Amino acid sequence: MLIVFEGIDGSGKTTLSNRVARELRQAGLRVRHVREDGKLASPVSEGLRLFTKNPLHLALTPMAELLLYSARETQLLEEVTRPALAEYEVVIADRFLYTAEVLARWGRGLPEHAVRPVVDACTRGLRPERVFLIDVDPAIARARRRISKLLAPDTGVPSSRKGLAGAGMQTRLRAGYRALAAESPEQWTLIENTDVTLEALVTQLTQEVLRMVRGGEPGTPSSTPRAPTPPRSADEARARFLERVDRWMEEEPGLAAWFLSGLEGADIDERRERLATRCPELIAHGLSGLTDASAWDLRARLEQAAPVQVLGSLKALAAESPQAWALRERWEQRAPEAVAASLDGLGSEQAWAMRERLHGRFPEPVVTSLTRLGDARAWVLRERWLSQRGGQAALDQEKVARIACRSIRGVDDAPAWDWRERAWEVAPDAVLRTLEGLDSERAWALREQHAGRASRLVLESLRGLNNPRAWALRESFGVSCEEALESFEGMDGATAWRLRQALADTWPAATVKSMGPLASSARGQELISRLLTDHPRDFALLRQAARVAAHPGQERRHATA
Numbered sequence: 026m027l028i029v030f031e032g033i034d035g036s037g038k039t040t041l042s043n044r045v046a047r048e049l050r051q052a053g054l055r056v057r058h059v060r061e062d063g064k065l066a067s068p069v070s071e072g073l074r075l076f077t078k079n080p081l082h083l084a085l086t087p088m089a090e091l092l093l094y095s096a097r098e099t100q101l102l103e104e105v106t107r108p109a110l111a112e113y114e115v116v117i118a119d120r121f122l123y124t125a126e127v128l129a130r131w132g133r134g135l136p137e138h139a140v141r142p143v144v145d146a147c148t149r150g151l152r153p154e155r156v157f158l159i160d161v162d163p164a165i166a167r168a169r170r171r172i173s174k175l176l177a178p179d180t181g182v183p184s185s186r187k188g189l190a191g192a193g194m195q196t197r198l199r200a201g202y203r204a205l206a207a208e209s210p211e212q213w214t215l216i217e218n219t220d221v222t223l224e225a226l227v228t229q230l231t232q233e234v235l236r237m238v239r240g241g242e243p244g245t246p247s248s249t250p251r252a253p254t255p256p257r258s259a260d261e262a263r264a265r266f267l268e269r270v271d272r273w274m275e276e277e278p279g280l281a282a283w284f285l286s287g288l289e290g291a292d293i294d295e296r297r298e299r300l301a302t303r304c305p306e307l308i309a310h311g312l313s314g315l316t317d318a319s320a321w322d323l324r325a326r327l328e329q330a331a332p333v334q335v336l337g338s339l340k341a342l343a344a345e346s347p348q349a350w351a352l353r354e355r356w357e358q359r360a361p362e363a364v365a366a367s368l369d370g371l372g373s374e375q376a377w378a379m380r381e382r383l384h385g386r387f388p389e390p391v392v393t394s395l396t397r398l399g400d401a402r403a404w405v406l407r408e409r410w411l412s413q414r415g416g417q418a419a420l421d422q423e424k425v426a427r428i429a430c431r432s433i434r435g436v437d438d439a440p441a442w443d444w445r446e447r448a449w450e451v452a453p454d455a456v457l458r459t460l461e462g463l464d465s466e467r468a469w470a471l472r473e474q475h476a477g478r479a480s481r482l483v484l485e486s487l488r489g490l491n492n493p494r495a496w497a498l499r500e501s502f503g504v505s506c507e508e509a510l511e512s513f514e515g516m517d518g519a520t521a522w523r524l525r526q527a528l529a530d531t532w533p534a535a536t537v538k539s540m541g542p543l544a545s546s547a548r549g550q551e552l553i554s555r556l557l558t559d560h561p562r563d564f565a566l567l568r569q570a571a572r573v574a575a576h577p578g579q580e581r582r583h584a585t586a
């Protein structure tokens with residue numbers, strides 16, 4: 026019997042399928058998991074996985090991508106899954122050809138008639154007995170992934186082609202999986218993984234498989250919860266958001282801590298306090314950019330438990346304040362790399378003095394902190410670092426090229442373009458990220474050429490740009506890429522509002538975010554109420570609306586329209 030786990034990235038497929046396999050073995054069944062502990066049992070498939078993940082292959086077209094993902098699954102199917110079906114009672118797969126189909130059709134927009142024949146040729150009539158669709162709100166799946174990343178820092182995970190299309194890709198893929206499930210309800214079971222513990226799901230799925238193996242009828246599929254009554258205003262949304270956070274507080278405190286990030290108000294502070302001991306890294310990380318008294322107070326209390334995250338939170342308005350400098354000085358000896366990284370983009374005398382002190386021992390974080398700095402002083406440090414790595418030729422090494430690109434983000438002079446040219450061969454995605462805010466002809470040419478395959482990177486680089494070329498790119502790619510909206514946060518022209526209205530129902534949360542301070546204007550409030558009514562289940566929208574609400578301890582901000 027073949028059991029497949031499907032779902033978007035971070036939905037819980039890998040964790041659940043492995044736990045269920047273990048439980049079934051303990052129940053005495055002979056079980057083969059074709060991706061035990063996340064590793065595909067076919068080395069060829071694993072090789073294809075690495076190939077498709079590699080951001081060097083930025084130019085991969087939708088059809089070529091479909092064929093490669095199909096090849097990965099077909100090889101696994103023929104080499105491992107089919108033979109295992111003859112030998113084991115239960116064979117478990119984490120992803121199947123459905124992934125390739127959903128990515129091609131819903132992710133990239135290829136028509137069904139182009140995709141189905143490919144998939145059918147690969148499966149040759151094999152139909153899994155059951156597909157568990159692990160279904161999660163993409164905002165929650167993303168938060169879970171980012172939390173694991175933050176808590177297991179830099180394990181050398183290489184950059185990935187995934188994500189180049191933007192966060193909205195996961196919303197489209199989720200819709201695709203749900204459509205396939207609706208087409209074959211006798212085969213697919215939708216498993217809701219938002220407000221459930223992993224333990225409860227492992228038990229539920231194990232029981233379901235045991236029942237099937239013993240020849241029983243499949244259990245009644247879990248009914249979809251009814252849509253909640255929509256909140257009518259930003260204030261109601263804030264109350265609803267906090268209720269949701271409170272439910273996570275015990276079962277999954279990491280998520281509660283994550284979603285409080287960047288929010289202000291006494292109601293938020295009180296919850297941060299309660300989570301600070303259990304999740305110090307996440308709470309410290311969530312203070313990013315905050316400058317109110319309670320944020321500084323929490324930083325002081327968390328700096329021993331989570332110095333790297335506390336230093337990392339010294340961004341935006343918090344970066345150059347006296348408290349920030351005192352913190353850096355306290356940690357300069359004990360966490361020099363995090364201190365150096367916290368100088369990101371700072372051009373003050375104090376920042377330069379600290380860079381000079383740290384550069385000898387920690388050249389990399391110092392060099393990457395030179396973002397947006399194009400003056401002679403910055404280039405002296407960059408050139409010194411590069412010559413230690415072997416000079417310009419070292420930009421042919423991916424690792425060096427990536428550091429170089431981080432250093433020249435937002436820098437538009439001739440030496441920066443020399444670096445980009447060399448780095449392109451080994452890290453094109455990193456080069457696209459350097460275009461942040463640039464308005465030169467070369468930057469536009471690069472954007473226009475690659476917007477189709479790396480729309481997120483290109484659209485993010487438009488942040489703050491207000492000219493016809495920027496708007497043309499936003500117009501063309503906004504429907505498929507929500508990052509278009511964030512790139513004009515706070516802008517108030519007719520074009521900005523027209524685009525917000527056009528994209529509001531596709532990307533409700535990003536639309537609210539893109540209003541920035543304008544969200545509290547009458548026009549902003551009206552749009553938010555309308556979106557809350559029409560998208561009552563969208564957690565990211567609820568959070569953005571909560572951010573806009575008047576909150577205890579602070580006057581409501583009024584936009585100057």
Ligand SMILES: Nc1ncnc2c1ncn2[C@@H]1O[C@H](COP(=O)(O)OP(=O)(O)O)[C@@H](O)[C@H]1O
Nearest residue numbers: 033034035036037038039040169173221222223
């Ligand atoms: N119900 C849940 N409660 C708590 N954590 C969860 C839950 N479901 C998934 N996770 C966590 O989410 C992260 C992503 O899960 P993973 O199994 O790697 O997803 P996928 O294989 O679908 O990408 C993991 O850290 C996992 O422990």
Ligand SMILES: Cc1cn([C@H]2C[C@H](O)[C@@H](COP(=O)(O)OP(=O)(O)O)O2)c(=O)[nH]c1=O
Nearest residue numbers: 034074078120124128186187188189190194
């Ligand atoms: C390219 C791309 C793939 N995907 C999905 C579909 C692919 O089969 C899958 C490949 O990711 P990968 O990390 O190779 O595999 P897995 O998630 O199984 O560990 O990710 C995205 O979610 N977003 C993307 O932008």
